[in-house]
Amino acid sequence: MVEREVIKTIRLTPVELQMIQEKMKQYGTQNFSAFVRKMAIDGYVVRLELPELKEMVSLLRYSSNNLNQLTKRVHETGRIYDADLEDLQQTHERLWDAARDILSALSKLK
Structure with missing residues:
Protein backbone atom coordinates (compact mmCIF):
# COMPACT_ATOMS: atom_id res chain seq x y z
CA MET A 1 0.00 0.00 0.00
CA VAL A 2 1.26 3.48 -0.90
CA GLU A 3 1.89 5.76 2.04
CA ARG A 4 0.55 9.22 1.24
CA GLU A 5 2.32 11.74 3.44
CA VAL A 6 1.37 15.02 1.73
CA ILE A 7 -1.94 16.53 2.78
CA LYS A 8 -3.70 19.14 0.65
CA THR A 9 -6.89 20.86 1.73
CA ILE A 10 -9.45 22.30 -0.65
CA ARG A 11 -12.37 24.59 0.05
CA LEU A 12 -15.68 23.93 -1.65
CA THR A 13 -19.08 25.49 -1.67
CA PRO A 14 -21.96 23.15 -0.82
CA VAL A 15 -22.98 23.25 -4.48
CA GLU A 16 -19.47 22.29 -5.64
CA LEU A 17 -19.39 19.41 -3.15
CA GLN A 18 -22.76 18.19 -4.39
CA MET A 19 -21.55 18.34 -8.00
CA ILE A 20 -18.44 16.33 -7.10
CA GLN A 21 -20.50 13.78 -5.21
CA GLU A 22 -22.81 13.38 -8.22
CA LYS A 23 -19.79 12.77 -10.46
CA MET A 24 -18.46 10.26 -7.92
CA LYS A 25 -21.77 8.37 -8.14
CA GLN A 26 -21.50 8.34 -11.94
CA TYR A 27 -17.95 7.04 -11.63
CA GLY A 28 -19.04 4.44 -9.11
CA THR A 29 -16.90 5.40 -6.12
CA GLN A 30 -17.46 6.69 -2.62
CA ASN A 31 -13.80 7.43 -1.90
CA PHE A 32 -13.48 11.21 -2.19
CA SER A 33 -9.68 11.27 -1.97
CA ALA A 34 -9.24 8.58 -4.60
CA PHE A 35 -11.70 10.30 -6.92
CA VAL A 36 -10.04 13.71 -6.58
CA ARG A 37 -6.57 12.18 -7.07
CA LYS A 38 -7.76 10.37 -10.20
CA MET A 39 -9.36 13.50 -11.64
CA ALA A 40 -6.35 15.68 -10.78
CA ILE A 41 -3.91 13.25 -12.40
CA ASP A 42 -5.89 11.78 -15.29
CA GLY A 43 -8.61 14.39 -15.80
CA TYR A 44 -8.30 17.08 -18.39
CA VAL A 45 -8.62 20.83 -18.46
CA VAL A 46 -10.40 22.50 -21.32
CA ARG A 47 -8.82 25.70 -22.50
CA LEU A 48 -10.93 27.37 -25.11
CA GLU A 49 -9.09 29.08 -27.91
CA LEU A 50 -11.83 30.89 -29.77
Whole structure:
Protein backbone atom coordinates (compact mmCIF):
# COMPACT_ATOMS: atom_id res chain seq x y z
CA MET A 1 0.00 0.00 0.00
CA VAL A 2 1.26 3.48 -0.90
CA GLU A 3 1.89 5.76 2.04
CA ARG A 4 0.55 9.22 1.24
CA GLU A 5 2.32 11.74 3.44
CA VAL A 6 1.37 15.02 1.73
CA ILE A 7 -1.94 16.53 2.78
CA LYS A 8 -3.70 19.14 0.65
CA THR A 9 -6.89 20.86 1.73
CA ILE A 10 -9.45 22.30 -0.65
CA ARG A 11 -12.37 24.59 0.05
CA LEU A 12 -15.68 23.93 -1.65
CA THR A 13 -19.08 25.49 -1.67
CA PRO A 14 -21.96 23.15 -0.82
CA VAL A 15 -22.98 23.25 -4.48
CA GLU A 16 -19.47 22.29 -5.64
CA LEU A 17 -19.39 19.41 -3.15
CA GLN A 18 -22.76 18.19 -4.39
CA MET A 19 -21.55 18.34 -8.00
CA ILE A 20 -18.44 16.33 -7.10
CA GLN A 21 -20.50 13.78 -5.21
CA GLU A 22 -22.81 13.38 -8.22
CA LYS A 23 -19.79 12.77 -10.46
CA MET A 24 -18.46 10.26 -7.92
CA LYS A 25 -21.77 8.37 -8.14
CA GLN A 26 -21.50 8.34 -11.94
CA TYR A 27 -17.95 7.04 -11.63
CA GLY A 28 -19.04 4.44 -9.11
CA THR A 29 -16.90 5.40 -6.12
CA GLN A 30 -17.46 6.69 -2.62
CA ASN A 31 -13.80 7.43 -1.90
CA PHE A 32 -13.48 11.21 -2.19
CA SER A 33 -9.68 11.27 -1.97
CA ALA A 34 -9.24 8.58 -4.60
CA PHE A 35 -11.70 10.30 -6.92
CA VAL A 36 -10.04 13.71 -6.58
CA ARG A 37 -6.57 12.18 -7.07
CA LYS A 38 -7.76 10.37 -10.20
CA MET A 39 -9.36 13.50 -11.64
CA ALA A 40 -6.35 15.68 -10.78
CA ILE A 41 -3.91 13.25 -12.40
CA ASP A 42 -5.89 11.78 -15.29
CA GLY A 43 -8.61 14.39 -15.80
CA TYR A 44 -8.30 17.08 -18.39
CA VAL A 45 -8.62 20.83 -18.46
CA VAL A 46 -10.40 22.50 -21.32
CA ARG A 47 -8.82 25.70 -22.50
CA LEU A 48 -10.93 27.37 -25.11
CA GLU A 49 -9.09 29.08 -27.91
CA LEU A 50 -11.83 30.89 -29.77
CA PRO A 51 -10.52 33.41 -32.29
CA GLU A 52 -14.15 34.48 -32.70
CA LEU A 53 -14.14 35.64 -29.07
CA LYS A 54 -11.02 37.73 -29.63
CA GLU A 55 -12.67 39.26 -32.70
CA MET A 56 -15.79 40.02 -30.71
CA VAL A 57 -13.82 41.75 -27.96
CA SER A 58 -12.03 43.79 -30.62
CA LEU A 59 -15.36 44.72 -32.21
CA LEU A 60 -16.77 45.70 -28.82
CA ARG A 61 -13.82 48.01 -28.20
CA TYR A 62 -14.15 49.52 -31.68
CA SER A 63 -17.89 49.99 -31.26
CA SER A 64 -17.55 51.53 -27.80
CA ASN A 65 -14.89 53.90 -29.05
CA ASN A 66 -17.03 54.94 -32.02
CA LEU A 67 -20.08 55.43 -29.83
CA ASN A 68 -18.11 57.59 -27.41
CA GLN A 69 -16.75 59.72 -30.26
CA LEU A 70 -20.22 60.03 -31.80
CA THR A 71 -21.73 61.03 -28.46
CA LYS A 72 -19.04 63.66 -27.95
CA ARG A 73 -19.62 65.05 -31.46
CA VAL A 74 -23.40 65.18 -30.99
CA HIS A 75 -22.95 67.08 -27.73
CA GLU A 76 -20.56 69.52 -29.40
CA THR A 77 -22.42 70.08 -32.69
CA GLY A 78 -25.96 68.94 -31.98
CA ARG A 79 -25.83 66.86 -35.17
CA ILE A 80 -25.64 63.20 -36.03
CA TYR A 81 -24.48 61.98 -39.42
CA ASP A 82 -25.92 59.12 -41.45
CA ALA A 83 -22.42 57.73 -42.11
CA ASP A 84 -21.76 57.48 -38.37
CA LEU A 85 -25.04 55.68 -37.77
CA GLU A 86 -24.34 53.32 -40.68
CA ASP A 87 -20.89 52.50 -39.26
CA LEU A 88 -22.40 51.75 -35.84
CA GLN A 89 -25.10 49.58 -37.41
CA GLN A 90 -22.54 47.59 -39.42
CA THR A 91 -20.37 47.08 -36.34
CA HIS A 92 -23.43 46.00 -34.37
CA GLU A 93 -24.29 43.44 -37.06
CA ARG A 94 -20.70 42.14 -37.02
CA LEU A 95 -20.93 41.80 -33.23
CA TRP A 96 -24.08 39.70 -33.54
CA ASP A 97 -22.43 37.56 -36.23
CA ALA A 98 -19.45 37.00 -33.94
CA ALA A 99 -21.76 36.09 -31.05
CA ARG A 100 -23.55 33.55 -33.26
CA ASP A 101 -20.20 32.07 -34.37
CA ILE A 102 -19.08 31.72 -30.73
CA LEU A 103 -22.34 30.08 -29.69
CA SER A 104 -22.13 27.73 -32.66
CA ALA A 105 -18.55 26.74 -31.79
CA LEU A 106 -19.49 26.18 -28.14
CA SER A 107 -22.51 24.06 -29.04
CA LYS A 108 -20.20 21.67 -30.93
CA LEU A 109 -18.04 21.02 -27.84
CA LYS A 110 -18.77 17.83 -25.94
